[in-house]
Amino acid sequence: MHRTEDVLATLSMIRQHKLDVRTVTMGIDLAPCASPDVTVLCDRIRTRLIHYAGRLRAVCRDVESRYGIPIVNRRIAVSPIGRVAAGQKSEGLIAVARTLDEVAAEVEVDLVGGFTALVQKGWTDSERRLIAALPEVLSTTKRVCSSVNVGTTAAGINMDAVAALGHVLLDTAERTRDHDGFGCAKLVIFGNAPNDNPFMAGAFHGAGETDCVINIGVSGPGVVKAAVEDLVAHSPTKPTLGDIAEEIKSTAFRVTRVGELIGREVAARLGVAFGIVDLSLAPTPQVGDSVGEILQAMGVSRLGGPGSTAALALLNDAVKKGGSFASSSVGGLSGAFVAVSEDSALARAVEVGDLTLAKLEAMTAVCSVGLDMIAVPGDTDAETLSALIADEVAIGVINHKTTAVRVIPVPGKKAGERAVFGGLFGEMDILAIHAPGGSTEFVRHGGRIPAPLSSLRN
Amino acid sequence: MSSYMISVTAADRVGIVYSVTGALLDLGGNVLELSQTVMRGYFTIILEADFPTPRTRDQIVEAIHERGRRFDLQVQVTEIKEPLTEPLVPAGERFILTVLGDDSPGIVHNIAGSLAAHGANIVDLHARVEGSRFSLVMEALIPHDLTPAAIRSELERYGRAHKLEAFVQHENIFAATTEPSPVRLGAALRSQGDSLASH
Numbered sequence: 001m002h003r004t005e006d007v008l009a010t011l012s013m014i015r016q017h018k019l020d021v022r023t024v025t026m027g028i029d030l031a032p033c034a035s036p037d038v039t040v041l042c043d044r045i046r047t048r049l050i051h052y053a054g055r056l057r058a059v060c061r062d063v064e065s066r067y068g069i070p071i072v073n074r075r076i077a078v079s080p081i082g083r084v085a086a087g088q089k090s091e092g093l094i095a096v097a098r099t100l101d102e103v104a105a106e107v108e109v110d111l112v113g114g115f116t117a118l119v120q121k122g123w124t125d126s127e128r129r130l131i132a133a134l135p136e137v138l139s140t141t142k143r144v145c146s147s148v149n150v151g152t153t154a155a156g157i158n159m160d161a162v163a164a165l166g167h168v169l170l171d172t173a174e175r176t177r178d179h180d181g182f183g184c185a186k187l188v189i190f191g192n193a194p195n196d197n198p199f200m201a202g203a204f205h206g207a208g209e210t211d212c213v214i215n216i217g218v219s220g221p222g223v224v225k226a227a228v229e230d231l232v233a234h235s236p237t238k239p240t241l242g243d244i245a246e247e248i249k250s251t252a253f254r255v256t257r258v259g260e261l262i263g264r265e266v267a268a269r270l271g272v273a274f275g276i277v278d279l280s281l282a283p284t285p286q287v288g289d290s291v292g293e294i295l296q297a298m299g300v301s302r303l304g305g306p307g308s309t310a311a312l313a314l315l316n317d318a319v320k321k322g323g324s325f326a327s328s329s330v331g332g333l334s335g336a337f338v339a340v341s342e343d344s345a346l347a348r349a350v351e352v353g354d355l356t357l358a359k360l361e362a363m364t365a366v367c368s369v370g371l372d373m374i375a376v377p378g379d380t381d382a383e384t385l386s387a388l389i390a391d392e393v394a395i396g397v398i399n400h401k402t403t404a405v406r407v408i409p410v411p412g413k414k415a416g417e418r419a420v421f422g423g424l425f426g427e428m429d430i431l432a433i434h435a436p437g438g439s440t441e442f443v444r445h446g447g448r449i450p451a452p453l454s455s456l457r458n
Numbered sequence: 459m460s461s462y463m464i465s466v467t468a469a470d471r472v473g474i475v476y477s478v479t480g481a482l483l484d485l486g487g488n489v490l491e492l493s494q495t496v497m498r499g500y501f502t503i504i505l506e507a508d509f510p511t512p513r514t515r516d517q518i519v520e521a522i523h524e525r526g527r528r529f530d531l532q533v534q535v536t537e538i539k540e541p542l543t544e545p546l547v548p549a550g551e552r553f554i555l556t557v558l559g560d561d562s563p564g565i566v567h568n569i570a571g572s573l574a575a576h577g578a579n580i581v582d583l584h585a586r587v588e589g590s591r592f593s594l595v596m597e598a599l600i601p602h603d604l605t606p607a608a609i610r611s612e613l614e615r616y617g618r619a620h621k622l623e624a625f626v627q628h629e630n631i632f633a634a635t636t637e638p639s640p641v642r643l644g645a646a647l648r649s650q651g652d653s654l655a656s657h
Contacts, residue, residue, distance in 0.1 A: 001582040001584070001597060002554065002595075002629065002632045002633075002636070003636075004586075004593070004595045006635075006636040007554055007556060007632055008556070008593070008595070009635075009636075010632050010635045010636065011556055011625060011627075015623070015625070065605065065607045066606060067628050067630070067631045068606075068610070068626060068627040068628075068631070069627075254635040257634040257641060258631065258634060258635060260634070260641045261630055261631060261634045261641050264643055265643055
């Protein structure tokens with residue numbers, strides 16, 4: 001018999017603290033679909049996606065029922081289209097995006113990631129055309145998500161691609177003006193993108209993966225927050241930060257185990273490989289499901305104030321430690337996301353002026369991703385957006401970690417006004433950019449920022 | 459050789475297990491399985507014992523009373539005539555059922571009735587009332603041809619009518635979150651998926 005206390009503790013994680021399996025993401029290799037004929041290419045993509053993902057919804061429902069744990073999203077990540085559709089003209093690339101969008105709707109997944117280019121060292125003509133097609137793709141499809149890896153520690157930073165992406169963001173935002181530039185929320189610009197990332201919008205099926213794989217994204221900000229609050233409220237003596245780290249670690253263990261169990265079962269039922277659990281504390285706009293609230297439970301009452309970065313570093317590290325003991329298949333990003341509009345506490349900190357873009361950038365040096373779901377003024381120029389991207393990618397490239405930018409210039413709105421994206425994407429006050437236009441010439445140099453030296457690290 | 463199931467109940471005191479097992483040892487008995495608990499100050503033990511030399515029920519009861527005279531023991535002895543060749547209850551997968559909420563008479567009875575009607579067998583159950591709050595954690599074998607959703611919806615319906623929350627979850631979820639051993643699926647499940655050939 002399981003101990004009643006253990007059963008009730010696990011149950012309270014699920015029913016009171018919003019533990020769920022955030023995403024079951026099926027990764028599918030599309031390399032065998034390649035064809036110079038766009039009709040053949042799209043037909044092959046359709047057939048292959050349906051072959052693998054046709055039963056995904058039904059299987060997820062069964063597993064959800066068996067364990068009584070919600071599976072919130074089902075998604076697909078495909079091989080980077082920049083390579084699968086190499087040689088296609090712009091119309092061909094857009095046709096592929098439309099096919100992905102249609103099949104995703106058909107197999108009832110909410111997003112499909114992988115309209116992706118990996119251009120950290122240089123770009124092919126196809127990849128250049130893919131990046132140019134992004135405004136059209138992101139504004140005319142519903143489910144297609146895109147990512148562009150513009151830098152790695154080994155290759156440096158492709159500043160030509162970074163410069164192009166500033167224009168892509170502005171064009172995409174303008175085309176989705178009536179939704180506050182929401183198209184940009186489906187584009188992630190990476191430095192050191194992981195190969196096995198199942199988290200949207202940056203998910204893609206990387207090189208070195210098998211034909212089809214089930215990856216899991218588990219998210220438990222509510223569970224971690226409740227554990228920290230409980231420790232602080234009920235400890236006989238004031239818990240140290242070491243005690244808090246231990247509590248987060250053991251909670252992360254339990255959360256990861258749920259992900260591994262569900263992932264293995266979904267994979268077994270589909271007869272495909274199990275990949276990784278990405279234990280990312282990804283917030284939702286709901287109160288109680290916030291990474292910011294975890295920091296507040298640790299005692300950082302004003303998010304963005306001094307101490308915020310240290311608290312986030314503690315949280316991120318403890319999550320990784322707990323997750324890595326729970327599973328040998330932890331991958332992806334596995335840490336804390338500070339997706340501002342999606343996190344009610346962070347969005348509130350922006351609103352009251354405690355959290356600035358500069359502080360967010362500092363915090364991204366120790367967290368899982370980077371500048372995520374951040375609204376900036378719509379009149380920001382392309383070079384300033386590119387410079388913002390370059391700064392964030394440089395943090396990752398120099399520090400051997402993944403960083404990413406998901407920034408949304410909101411057309412027609414200025415700093416302090418409200419951007420509303422809706423649903424899980426949330427809303428936030430638009431952040432001011434310090435000294436815009438001050439790096440135009442720097443960005444226009446283009447070329448490649450060389451790879452950093454790996455010895456003499458400091 | 460004779461075999462017996464023996465149960466003993468009494469107000470809890472130090473030394474009851476020592477006395478009961480001592481009585482069986484005096485008769486040459488060997489304990490094969492034993493389970494003991496204390497609930498609200500009352501001690502209960504149930505055990506299976508073998509005796510190489512045939513013993514009667516009366517001999518066993520008398521020996522336990524004699525050794526445990528100071529405890530006022532209630533003793534029940536049942537002879538195991540033939541080991542069960544086939545289980546009397548259906549097989550199934552082990553699920554954990556949890557019911558939490560306001561106390562009222564008949565909760566356990568009604569839930570047990572629902573499970574019995576579906577052929578689900580209760581294998582372990584612990585229920586407790588603290589103040590006006592009722593909690594129940596139960597392990598039950600749900601037959602393979604029955605979905606947990608069927609049990610869940612019935613319990614939820616009962617719960618809504620009686621201010622109770624009911625949950626039905628596979629035991630693997632609790633094993634995974636509370637034990638450091640590797641996450642494993644059952645052998646049957648591992649072979650459940652039709653391997654999708656590369657396309």
